[in-house]
Amino acid sequence: MPLKADLTSADLDEIRQSALGAADPLGVAASLADAVNSGGLADPGDSGYALTLAAEIAESRSKLGAALQYVESAIDAYGTRDDSQVAAARALRARILFRTGRGDEATTALEALRPALTRFPDAAAYVSAALVAGGRNRVAEQWLSEAVRMALAERAGSSDPADAEDAGLLFFLLQQRHRIRHLLGLPHDVHDNLAERLETKLADTAAAEADEDPLFWPQAEFDRALAQWPALAESYGKSWDEHRAHLERELTRLTGAGRTGLTLLPGTVAGLTRHAGSDGDPADPTVRAGYARSLAAGPGQIPWPPERNAQCWCGSGNKYKKCCLPRSRG
Known part of the structure; x- marks a missing residue:
């Protein structure tokens, strides 16, 4: 069962959720291994994750020989990494060993x-x-x-x-x-x-945390906001790339938690200043949250996520799959 090219970590997360319900889950597992071997991953650093997923699918169908081969390849792919994904792969290998009588x-x-x-x-x-x-x-x-x-x-x-x-x-x-x-x-x-x-x-x-303001600052507005209120870098990131990555990861997390109908609220320095008024501080989280609520009640929201081949939500003009989609990793 062939998979689309340039699989991102977000694609792998989606496969994890849906593979066992596929018509041919073992075909999905084999395709994941093929993607690793043929350079079909957007980030080669996801090789261990893809192979671990293939092993989980094979184990669920009691194809323990294939599962063990996949997971051992995953551990090799991780190399010297030491994190929770590596621990998961090693624990999965142990579980498969138990099931094959190698207690x-x-x-x-x-x-x-x-x-x-x-x-x-x-x-x-x-x-x-x-x-x-x-x-x-x-x-x-x-x-x-x-x-x-x-x-x-x-x-x-x-x-x-x-x-x-x-x-x-x-x-x-x-x-x-x-x-x-x-x-x-x-x-x-x-x-x-x-x-x-x-x-x-x-x-x-x-x-x-779910009530935190989901403001998105287009690049020109982001630069103006940080120039005027440098303290906002702590909330929105020190660079526009960091700001976009934070939003993409958060929206991906909310989707995984079951949230639907997600949108981004594009903010402007002038709009936040007007909302704050003469007595409010635009850098105050309460003021910014109120500004976000006012934007959520009006037009101009940006639906998320766009189609993979559509223009990215951030306004860069690039395709989503080549722009902010890969930022969900990390």
């Missing part, structure tokens, strides 16, 4: 991943899923409990661990630990209570 080898591979539990938020899900696949539920509970204790020890000076800047990582550990304890029939404990508090706190934070 000791799988356990050894996961032992090497234990430090990742307190470094990468998603690692708790990857590693615990692999252990569960191998019937090592109690080992998973022990490892996650130890990781939680380590994470809490690092926050010993904080009056409330839920207030830590990296509370999200702690929540992932607690969440996976709670799931494993439920599988084992273990009782609710103090760490499960903390997980519930963190879930509430993170949900409140996400809701607050």
Whole structure:
């Protein structure tokens, strides 16, 4: 099953969501591997991700030999990288090894991943899923409990661990630990209570972030805004490229969270100044949020996303697939 040329990371994310429902998912997996080998990726740095996705598809259809070949190629493609994607690939390899009866080898591979539990938020899900696949539920509970204790020890000076800047990582550990304890029939404990508090706190934070102003500053207006109010660089980026990349990533994230009908609100220095009036400060987030709401209630919004071959939403005149679409990566 051939895929379109120049696959971006956003395309790979879309394939991840839809491949298992395709008429020929194994064909999708083979095409992903072909794209890697034939230079069919917009960014060759996505090779590991594409091959890991191919391995996941093959494993879901119990083609374990092909899945193992794909994931080992993915790990080779990642090379010396050390991040959550690499941890996911290595944990997937261990899960496949369990399923092929190579339990000791799988356990050894996961032992090497234990430090990742307190470094990468998603690692708790990857590693615990692999252990569960191998019937090592109690080992998973022990490892996650130890990781939680380590994470809490690092926050010993904080009056409330839920207030830590990296509370999200702690929540992932607690969440996976709670799931494993439920599988084992273990009782609710103090760490499960903390997980519930963190879930509430993170949900409140996400809701607050969703209310941040989605202003888009066309290039000339961006330059004027930063020249007049340099402090705005902290909110909108130090360059127009950084500003566009932030918006593209945020809109992609909102789409992944189920949001539809997304638009960009093109702002102007003159418009923000008028909205602020004589007493308001245009650099004040509250003033800018109010300006964004006024734009959202009127015409001139830019629908997002455009078609891949249509002109980009940013007004550069280039095709979306060659302009801001690749900015969603990172």
